[in-house]
Amino acid sequence: MIRDQETLNILLASIRRFVREQLVPHEQQVAETDEIPPALVAQMRELGLFGLSIPEQYGGLGLTMEEEVLAAFEIARTSPAFRSLFGTNNGIGSQGILIDGTEEQKNAWLPRMASGEIVGSFALTEPGYGSDAGSLTTSAVRDGDHYIINGTKRYITNAPEAGVFTVMARTDATRKGPGGVSAFIVERGTPGISLGKKDRKMGQQGAHTCDVIFENCRVPASCIIGGKEGQGFKTAMKVLDKGRLHISAICVGVAERMLEDALRYAMERQQFGQPIAEFQLIQAMLADSKAEIYAARSMVLDAARRRDNGEDIPTEASCCKLFASEMCGRVADRSVQIHGGAGYVSDYAAERFYRDVRLFRIYEGTSQIQQLVIARNMIKAAGA
Ligand SMILES: Cc1cc2nc3c(=O)[nH]c(=O)nc-3n(C[C@H](O)[C@H](O)[C@H](O)COP(=O)(O)OP(=O)(O)OC[C@H]3O[C@@H](n4cnc5c(N)ncnc54)[C@H](O)[C@@H]3O)c2cc1C
DSSP states (O other), rough: SSSSSSHHHHHHHHHHHHHIIIGGGGGGHHHSSSSHHHHHHHHHHTTTGTTTTGGGGGGEEEEEEEHHHHHHHHTSOOHHHHOOOOOHHHHHTHHHHHHHHHHHHHHHHHHHHHHTOOOOEEOOOSOOOOOOGGGOOOOOEEEEEEEEEEEEEEEEEEETTOEOOOEESSOTTTOSSSSGGGEEEEETTTTTEEEOOOOOOOOOSSOOOHHHHHHEEEGGGGGGGGGOOOOOOHHHHHHHHHHHHHHHHHHHHHHHHHHHHHHHHHHHOEEETTEEEGGGHHHHHHHHHHHHHHHHHHHHHHHHHHHHTTOOHHHHHHHHHHHHHHHHHHHHHHHHHHGGGGGGGTTHHHHHHHHGGGGGGGSSSOHHHHHHHHHHHHHHHOOO
């Protein structure tokens, strides 16, 4: 749903300009230093990028899902590490509070996330439980009007920068599955929280992950999202449904950028006395990429519109995540191939993007988990 086309066009044009004029020229520097310059972060705040999907009443831009994916198409036409910094505030870092939080919790955290004053992180994965997150073992034991949290969360995006964590922990030790899990809002600096060292990743330098360790971390009972025990896994899954659409849109945007770079290179690079773009085998790679990007873009827009219309879209969100992230990997591979040797060395962006986009098939549910979700929902619907 697009609320006001003219206002949206202005926003999309400013994002496009910011990406082209400010972010693209800094890609290589960020990849080398593993840091996003503070001046760029300040500009992201000014543009409202930290609060794209947070409602206006909490200081965000309140974009609908369709508007958000259109914005994500633009944001993604550069290194995905830039998006990662404000991505958690719009997605997994804020949505748990937004979807299931009490009014008090929303008022306490969302305005600060929308402005970019603080970064929110989402802590579900553990060393022993990734895809099988419903079996997590981080514990939260009631002690009067507090809970005491113990456990380790792994690969947590933006943890080194985070001001607040949404932490999934087991409040009911007698229930081993998802039903025993609750979601907590835990402020950085709470005694008992410590961070591991930054992970050394394959790509997306400038975006940081690390372990978050809870040792007898005492939080008030009012920190449970929605105030009710046992709802945390459901909250996490709702958050991921939306997050999967957002990531799918990012896959489309990055793929468009990679294809644009590959096409430009193919038209400039000469072999056998002509631009390589004239060779039909190169054209096949360009055409397949174009068609697949178009398919993913159409899927993402359709699912976003359905969500805006109030439909429940877990199957569609998983279809989008599966197709768009796998498509993005294929486009990255073809882009390297079209660049030849230049695609394997770091003078061109193709090599960096190839590493950066590998993550999309892994986090917020691997491709195999998306397949399981889709098939499980199909079987359930057929039996109903
Ligand atoms: C850079 C990065 C950032 C991340 N950010 C966050 C974050 O902010 N918050 C957070 O909570 N987590 C985060 N994660 C964790 C991420 O979501 C998990 O890594 C992912 O869900 C996979 O879990 P795993 O690594 O434990 O792999 P595993 O679950 O061990 O999977 C290993 C392989 O087995 C396959 N597999 C597992 N179960 C099945 C099955 N039933 N059927 C078929 N195949 C199966 C998987 O598809 C995969 O191929 C991040 C990870 C990375 C790398």
